[in-house]
Amino acid sequence: MSHISPSSAAPSPHGGETPAERADRNLVELLQELRVVQTGVQIVFAFLLGVAFTSRFPDLDTFERATYVVTLLLTVVSSAVLATPVALHRGMFHRGVKARIVALSARLAEIGLVFLALALNGAVLLLMTVVLGRIAGIAIAAGTLSLFIGLWFVLPKALLRPSP
Incomplete structure (x- = not known):
């Protein structure tokens, strides 16, 4: 029984793609998704940078300032x-490691989405606390x-769960 390595050119049962072609496609799709998400991160980050220079910023209480700092840092981490x-x-x-790049990048995207969700919710918390209490x-x-x-x-x- 022969072993086929992921980098071989043998077609797979996935629509006739070779593992290398699948890795190429997956990487292109992932990078496009990240491009879209990164725009959102940049908008939140720009908003947060501007907040510190508003006339009301000195009036924030300790909770609001802590929310601001944590949210800003979460945005930086999500961007990174x-x-x-x-x-x-x-x-x-x-370098022949595209499948590894895709696997690691997919995991990083998931982690980045967690930080982005926390950052966006931190921004909501800050704004709603200032506006509504x-x-x-x-x-x-x-x-x-x-x-x-x-x-x-x-x-x-x-x-992803199988349907009954």
């Missing part, structure tokens, strides 16, 4: 994690966090 697949591709392409801000942020968890994490896993 979501951009890492691009850096991996740049640093490792043409702390209790309303926490309640609304809990609702939006539930929305992200449901749509970004629970729904994809539910769709």
Whole structure:
């Protein structure tokens, strides 16, 4: 029985693609998804940078300032994690490890989405706390966090389960 390596050119049962072709396609699709998500991260980051220079910023209480700092840092972390697949591709392409790049990049994208969801909810918490008060801000942020968890994490896993 022969062993076929992932980098071999033998076609797979996946629509006639070779493992190398599948890795190429998967990487292109992943990088396109990350491009879209990265735009959202940049918008949140720009908003947060601007907040510190508004006239109301000195009036924020300790909770609001802590929410701001944590949210800003979550945005930076999400940006770094979501951009890492691009850096991996740049640093490792043409080295015969594209399948490894895709696997690691897919995991990094998942981790980046967690940080992005937390950052977006931190922004919601900050805004709603300033506009509506702390209790309303926490309640609304809990609702939006539930929305992200449901749509970004629970729904994809539910769709992967076999239907009865």
